[in-house]
Amino acid sequence: MNYYIESPNIPSVAPSLTVLLARLGTMGHYDGEATMQKQESRLYSIGEAYQALVVLFRSIRHVRKAKKKGLIDRLFMERIMLAVTQVNVCPLCSYAHTRMALEMGMASQDIKQLLSGELEQVPDDQLKAIMFSQHYAETKGRPTRKAWDEIVLEYGDCAAKGILGSARIIMVGNIWGVVLGLLQRRISDHSKDTRSSLGYELLLTFSILPFLPLAALHSIVASLVGTPLLRFSGE
Incomplete structure (x- = not known):
């Protein structure tokens, strides 16, 4: 399988994150219960956040x-992004x-x-992609090889990589969106996640400030040395 050598465009790395940063200062406190059940948001380590940016850069071209x-x-x-957001609870x-x-x-x-995790209204031709995206989020970016092989078989290599990239875009948005939400709550109403x-x-x-250029460079090096585009759980 061939993997492209990306030349990332930093301003377009994460549209979801850009939206969050732009809206945070103007939207006021948002109660997530209006659109999703009240659950604990998934927290990611600093290392996991950085790695999410690296693999996102590698997927932009796809x-x-x-x-x-x-x-x-x-x-x-957008369906992929809503489904992943439901898993990460952002x-x-x-x-x-x-x-x-x-x-x-x-x-x-x-x-x-x-946003409730229900897929009855998802078009049949997109259902497997949505389910894979949920699985990708649930495993924090380390899906099973079997799940990935089924997506490639169903959609073909090019579309499968586009689906993967879409999930990665919103994963980055979720990671920083969750922490921005926690910080906003801490400042605005003095509530905090224990x-x-x-x-x-x-x-x-x-x-995010030092990570963007570092992750962009890391992604280029990873492509040059032939690092696989996707790592699987258990491997």
Whole structure:
């Protein structure tokens, strides 16, 4: 299998994260219960966050290629992003992507079901992709080889990599969206998640600044030396 050598475009790394940063100062406190059940958000370590950025950079080109060929479209990607957001329980991402999905014409009932983990309204030809994306999030980016092989078999190599890249985009958005939400809650209403700390929230929030160029360079080196695009659980 051939893997491309990416030349990442840093401003387009994570549209989801850009949306969150832009909206955080203007939206006020968002109650995630409006669109998703109240659950504990998934927390990622600093190392896991950095690795999520590296693999995202490696996938950007594949997303663009799949979109250019018409193998995935914005609505398909938005379903993936809503499904992954449901797994990671990111209220800020839920808010942002609900707005985006509605603007694209997705029915509110479809959005509600995706954010509840229900897939009845997902088009049949997208169902396996959505389920794989949920699995990718549940395993923190380390799916089983069998799950990946089934996606490649179902959609073909190019579309499968576009699906993977879409999941990676929102994973980065979720990782930083969750911590931004925790920090916002801590500041605005003095509530806090007992699993977290102010130090963790500040460190992860501001780590994006050095991580972006480092992860971009890391992704190029990984491609040059032939590092596989995807690592599997148990390997």
